[in-house]
Amino acid sequence: MHHCVHRLTRRHCLKLLTAAMAAGLLPAWPGFAADSMPWQKPIGNSNNTLPVIGMGTWRTFNVGSDRQLLAARTELVKAFFALGGGLIDSSPMYGSAPDVMGYALAQLGKADSLFAAEKIWSPAGGSAREQVADLQRRWNIAQFNLLQVHNLTDWREHLAVLRELKAAGKVGYIGITTSHGRRHAEVEQIMAAEDIDFVQLTYNIAQRDAEQRLLPLAAEKGIAVIANRPYNGGSLIKNLKRRGERIPGWAAEYGCNSWAEFLLKFIVSHPAVTCAIPATTQLAHLQENMRAGLNPMPAAAARQQMARFIEAL
Amino acid sequence: MTSYASYQLQDFVPFSAEVYFRLLERISESWWPLHVLSLALGIAAVVLALKNRGRLACLLIAPVWAFVALVFFRQHYAQLNWAANYIAYAFFAQAILLLLPALTGFGLSKSAAATMPGRGAVAIAMGGAIAVTGLIVQPLIALMGASGWQVQVFGIHADPTAITTLGLVLMLLRGWRVWLLAAIPLIWLLLSGLTLWVLQATAAWLLFVVLAAALSACVLLCRFLSAAGRTR
Numbered sequence: 001m002h003h004c005v006h007r008l009t010r011r012h013c014l015k016l017l018t019a020a021m022a023a024g025l026l027p028a029w030p031g032f033a034a035d036s037m038p039w040q041k042p043i044g045n046s047n048n049t050l051p052v053i054g055m056g057t058w059r060t061f062n063v064g065s066d067r068q069l070l071a072a073r074t075e076l077v078k079a080f081f082a083l084g085g086g087l088i089d090s091s092p093m094y095g096s097a098p099d100v101m102g103y104a105l106a107q108l109g110k111a112d113s114l115f116a117a118e119k120i121w122s123p124a125g126g127s128a129r130e131q132v133a134d135l136q137r138r139w140n141i142a143q144f145n146l147l148q149v150h151n152l153t154d155w156r157e158h159l160a161v162l163r164e165l166k167a168a169g170k171v172g173y174i175g176i177t178t179s180h181g182r183r184h185a186e187v188e189q190i191m192a193a194e195d196i197d198f199v200q201l202t203y204n205i206a207q208r209d210a211e212q213r214l215l216p217l218a219a220e221k222g223i224a225v226i227a228n229r230p231y232n233g234g235s236l237i238k239n240l241k242r243r244g245e246r247i248p249g250w251a252a253e254y255g256c257n258s259w260a261e262f263l264l265k266f267i268v269s270h271p272a273v274t275c276a277i278p279a280t281t282q283l284a285h286l287q288e289n290m291r292a293g294l295n296p297m298p299a300a301a302a303r304q305q306m307a308r309f310i311e312a313l
Numbered sequence: 314m315t316s317y318a319s320y321q322l323q324d325f326v327p328f329s330a331e332v333y334f335r336l337l338e339r340i341s342e343s344w345w346p347l348h349v350l351s352l353a354l355g356i357a358a359v360v361l362a363l364k365n366r367g368r369l370a371c372l373l374i375a376p377v378w379a380f381v382a383l384v385f386f387r388q389h390y391a392q393l394n395w396a397a398n399y400i401a402y403a404f405f406a407q408a409i410l411l412l413l414p415a416l417t418g419f420g421l422s423k424s425a426a427a428t429m430p431g432r433g434a435v436a437i438a439m440g441g442a443i444a445v446t447g448l449i450v451q452p453l454i455a456l457m458g459a460s461g462w463q464v465q466v467f468g469i470h471a472d473p474t475a476i477t478t479l480g481l482v483l484m485l486l487r488g489w490r491v492w493l494l495a496a497i498p499l500i501w502l503l504l505s506g507l508t509l510w511v512l513q514a515t516a517a518w519l520l521f522v523v524l525a526a527a528l529s530a531c532v533l534l535c536r537f538l539s540a541a542g543r544t545r
Contacts, residue, residue: 062328064392066335095327095393124395180320233323281329 038084038293041274043173044197045222050115052268053293054087055080055286056228056279062095070103072281077104079283081111083290089117089200089226089277090139091150092124092131102140116141117198117226119150119177120158128161132171146198148175152183152190159194173197179228181209191217200226203273205266205310206236215272224274227267231278237263240313248309254298260285264292266306269299323511328393330512337470338462340389344469351377351468355448355477359441359484367422367485371415374478377468378408385471400501404471407478407497420490436533437484439526444480446523447473454519472520475501479527483534491534499527 040049055077063069080088090097098118105114118135120128132147147165149158155176162174175198178187184201191199191214199218203210204227218225231237240259247262256262260278267276278289298306341348354373361370382404390397413419451473455464467473475498482494502524509517 059327059329062393063332064336064389066332066339069332069335093327093395095395180324233321281331 056277057097061097074104087115091119098138117146121150122153203227219272260288355467375411436530439530440483447476
């Protein structure tokens with residue numbers, strides 16, 4: 001495992017130092033030492049890094065204009081940044097989620113650590129450029145860090161536009177997404193043939209198809225990987241809790257004190273995975289998720305032990 | 314894994330139960346006390362149907378469908394699900410379809426609902442029961458498990474509007490026209506039932522029961538009452 005090797009720029013070190021100092025001023029979060037910051041991984045072959053735990057918004061941030069729920073989600077975003085979070089991922093397919101992010105950012109101010117990830121999705125209508133402009137307005141930000149082609153819809157056309165936007169400096173990174181293990185052969189072809197920075201795919205302890213070809217290819221080509229559905233749509237963690245399964249004692253060695261930490265640490269400790277994007281509406285769950293980003297992390301042998309443990313249940 | 318086999322029902326519901334029930338609540342709060350008027354309209358429509366005043370009954374409920382399309386779907390539900398805009402078009406279409414019998418008498422039964430013989434009477438009685446379910450039973454059941462504002466009301470929310478209208482269609486129309494005017498309410502109940510199922514809401518079972526009863530009554534009416542002379 002080389003997970004402790006980070007290529008940090010001076011600018012990033014200063015950011016981390018500032019964040020660590022700020023953390024000391026924040027109210028105490030359960031399980032977080034004042035000086036603890038989430039593990040960061042490099043984005044592909046670049047010098048930039050990302051905290052390994054991000055945040056998804058599917059279902060959880062689609063609250064429309066409900067003031068009560070808008071305030072609750074704003075608190076969630078505030079806590080996410082306070083705990084060192086970076087990447088937030090959304091899509092025009094997620095209903096009002098981009099607007100809710102815009103509301104939260106307007107209330108909180110744009111955090112330095114925000115890594116805003118959006119998607120182009122053909123059924124949303126309009127051209128890729130129109131969608132990007134609309135989403136920037138809805139998020140209330142000038143520019144996205146990452147734009148992805150959602151579920152490979154019209155990916156050739158959209159990727160061409162995203163490449164132009166990147167060349168013009170209007171987006172930092174571009175990529176493609178898939179989920180539920182769909183169309184992996186096509187994803188592999190795109191990863192092999194196209195110049196992309198990110199791939200987003202489903203990878204969790206119960207759904208490990210990506211380990212066969214996509215993750216090794218991502219590592220080889222220097223493509224950053226976002227793992228979606230880390231709890232398999234929630235069913236993985238719900239089933240474990242409903243059955244009253246206990247976390248194995250040996251997992252404590254890797255800082256796994258909750259099933260959230262166990263499941264997320266398994267994902268983000270894969271050398272090819274850059275970050276995971278669990279979604280939640282609960283502050284307590286967010287705290288559990290973010291604790292999964294803290295060292296120590298399991299190495300290869302421990303990861304195999306974790307997978308075998310879940311398979312045996 | 315094939316692309317389509319990997320989709321689950323929950324992939325098509327982009328919001329949580331908390332958000333959906335808050336949506337119902339917010340619509341109720343916004344439009345109170347219109348509920349009293351819409352409920353009175355619904356009851357009046359059922360009474361008119363029993364008295365074989367079908368044209369007037371349809372005339373009363375047609376604008377209700379346009380209102381639900383605009384307020385429930387376009388103004389509120391569409392914030393959560395882009396597909397709601399298309400469902401709003403379907404609800405507008407139902408309003409127009411209801412104007413057909415209201416203005417021309419298209420498909421309406423000549424004889425009073427209460428005088429229908431045999432299996433037709435069973436189907437019409439089922440229609441009456443379904444209409445009452447939409448107007449009274451569903452809100453009462455909801456009251457037992459939810460806060461007052463989350464109770465859905467005919468003319469304000471989509472489910473009771475569709476249920477009551479289905480009942481009225483069964484009471485008033487005959488032959489294939491029953492299917493024409495029942496199709497949109499039936500499809501909505503199916504979609505809404507599946508949504509509630511995904512959200513693990515117990516209210517889903519009521520929609521599925523009404524759906525099954527309405528489908529059975531539609532088949533009965535078409536099979537036994539489509540003979541010439543029963544329709545205009």
